[in-house]
Amino acid sequence: METRCVIFDIGGVLETTPATGWDEEWERRLGLPPGSMHRRLGDVWEAGSLGRMTESEVRARVAAILGLDPERTAAFMADLWGEYLGSPNEDLIAYVRGLRTRCRLGILSNSFVGAREREQELYGFGDLVEDVRDIVYSHEIGIDKPAPEAFAVACERLRVRPADCLFVDDAEANVLAAEAVGMRGLLYAGNTATVAGIEEHLARR
Numbered sequence: 001m002e003t004r005c006v007i008f009d010i011g012g013v014l015e016t017t018p019a020t021g022w023d024e025e026w027e028r029r030l031g032l033p034p035g036s037m038h039r040r041l042g043d044v045w046e047a048g049s050l051g052r053m054t055e056s057e058v059r060a061r062v063a064a065i066l067g068l069d070p071e072r073t074a075a076f077m078a079d080l081w082g083e084y085l086g087s088p089n090e091d092l093i094a095y096v097r098g099l100r101t102r103c104r105l106g107i108l109s110n111s112f113v114g115a116r117e118r119e120q121e122l123y124g125f126g127d128l129v130e131d132v133r134d135i136v137y138s139h140e141i142g143i144d145k146p147a148p149e150a151f152a153v154a155c156e157r158l159r160v161r162p163a164d165c166l167f168v169d170d171a172e173a174n175v176l177a178a179e180a181v182g183m184r185g186l187l188y189a190g191n192t193a194t195v196a197g198i199e200e201h202l203a204r205r
Helices: 022-030 036-040 042-049 055-066 070-085 090-097 115-123 148-158 172-180 191-203
Strands: 005-008 104-109 135-137 165-169 184-187
Touching: 005 148, 005 191, 022 036, 022 070, 036 042, 036 055, 042 055, 055 070, 070 115, 090 191, 104 148, 115 135, 135 148, 148 165, 148 172, 165 172, 165 191, 172 184, 184 191
Parallel strands: 005 104, 005 165, 104 135, 165 184
Antiparallel strands: none
């Protein structure tokens, strides 16, 4: 039996996340060469995105690598989260709320440890889906997109076949990966085109 399903990315789709320049500002404050901060913290960012570190471990490693005291560590992490969380895509979120009675809804997001709690508090994404387990975060499953296993976890939790799913993401590589596992892919290009693509998916027979 077919069960129409739509799965959304978060950053760049349900959230608007423009670059704030926080990282360049911290490089200036710390006297670091441009682009060097993320290279120094690359292992920390990877571990946090795949759940291999707790939030407290991330903070401790950031402080140690950059030589920050507790006050500056807190300010650094606040700036990081400020860009990460961005602002809600209110119009699209309102549309998604109206889909609850029409199809299965899920979220599949590359993420960072601590994201679920912050995004639920700010944006209530858990209210968009039937069950909070229908939101799949990379830091909780230890797999990130575009790995095919990430899409498999989402389908398993939603109890749907890939062929019944439309996946919406702002990264072409992730859309292509979704299509490679049998989903329909929709590259986010604004709310109007996204809503049209979802309506087309739901109208298919």
